[in-house]
Amino acid sequence: MEYDSKILLLCLIFLTFTYPDITYSSKSEPITITATRIHKVTATVYHATYKQTDSTPLITADGSKINPRNLQRWCAISKDLEKYYSMGDTIVVSGTKHMDGMWIIHDRMHHRWKSKIDLLVKPNYLNKWDSIKIHKL
DSSP states (O other), rough: HHHHHHHHHHHHHHHHHHTTTTOOOOOOOOOOOOOOOOOOEEEEEEEESTTTSSSSSBBBBOBOOTTTOOOSEEEEEEEGGGGGGGTTTTEESSSTTTTHHHHEEEEEEEOOOOSSSEEEOTTTOOOOOEEEEEOOO
């Protein structure tokens, strides 16, 4: 729980300083934040290997180059989620415990997958979570 509250606090601090739809008002009026849509998805992990990607495993769908020695918190989304999210968007993932937090969308999954995200991780790490919540930051 302590980890979840730290992530929430960091997100609120980030939103306070960067989110454009926050309206500041006097003490007598509440602060209004425009909420983004929350999606429940299945989350899995993937590795930048030929077996799990196309013929260019170190290049993502948006052209970014993966450094296998220093992996960023990048993810792939299923094509049906592209109605709500774009390449380069930062999403907040919650419900995975140690993989919760901010991830940047740089890749796209095969069209057969629906309501699913893939988190880019180092090889030999496998996991799957159901009913994970994501939303745009």
